[in-house]
Amino acid sequence: MAIERRKSKRSVCNECRVRNTDVSPKRLYPCQLCEGWFCEYHLTPKLVYIRDLRSVIKDPKWRLFVEKEIKRDDGHPCMPYTRYKIKEIELEEHAEQELMTKLLSPPKRVRKSRDTQCFIATAVYGTQFAREVGILKNFRDLILTKSLAGRVFINAYYIISPLIVHIISKSCFIKSIIRNFMIKPLLHKLKEKMVV
Ligand SMILES: [Zn+2]
Numbered sequence: 671m672a673i674e675r676r677k678s679k680r681s682v683c684n685e686c687r688v689r690n691t692d693v694s695p696k697r698l699y700p701c702q703l704c705e706g707w708f709c710e711y712h713l714t715p716k717l718v719y720i721r722d723l724r725s726v727i728k729d730p731k732w733r734l735f736v737e738k739e740i741k742r743d744d745g746h747p748c749m750p751y752t753r754y755k756i757k758e759i760e761l762e763e764h765a766e767q768e769l770m771t772k773l774l775s776p777p778k779r780v781r782k783s784r785d786t787q788c789f790i791a792t793a794v795y796g797t798q799f800a801r802e803v804g805i806l807k808n809f810r811d812l813i814l815t816k817s818l819a820g821r822v823f824i825n826a827y828y829i830i831s832p833l834i835v836h837i838i839s840k841s842c843f844i845k846s847i848i849r850n851f852m853i854k855p856l857l858h859k860l861k862e863k864m865v866v
């Protein structure tokens with residue numbers, strides 16, 4: 671949170687008064703969210719302690735964030751900031767759940783074979799119906815196609831993959847290299863993202 675230094679006034683910081691019974695006048699700055707005035711040490715907004723917050727949040731990453739915020743000595747409890755953060759946490763948890771459901775669900779319809787096949791993964795796993803191939807296809811359809819870089823990658827992939835497939839089909843060794851060092855780590859990353 672950027673500190674707005676243009677506006678300031680000299681007065682007693684409420685946080686200093688409540689926490690340290692310090693009533694000496696200091697230079698105060700307005701919080702851009704709740705519009706309260708605080709000394710530089712107490713200016714950063716932090717979560718207002720809400721009893722149920724810890725039980726509501728399931729994501730360990732967010733739990734850690736909440737724990738840290740609650741223990742922080744600086745900053746001031748800021749209600750608009752808390753509301754904003756709770757929304758962000760809810761949205762992220764909701765998005766992750768949706769992504770997990772989508773990635774694990776089988777592709778809805780089969781389009782032209784060029785569009786639906788994952789040539790390299792299929793060649794490596796021997797069949798396009800392997801679960802791993804399904805996850806990779808969903809990853810491509812749901813995530814890669816959403817960005818320009820992803821679409822460029824997909825197109826490049828379809829241009830070079832016939833050549834790679836030709837090479838793979840001749841060697842079990844290359845198949846196992848690709849399976850263990852490229853596809854497995856990618857699947858692992860995807861699963862990690864989904865399970866959290
Ligand atoms: Zn203060």
Ligand SMILES: [Zn+2]
Pocket residue numbers: 701702703704705706715746747748749751
């Ligand atoms: Zn505030």
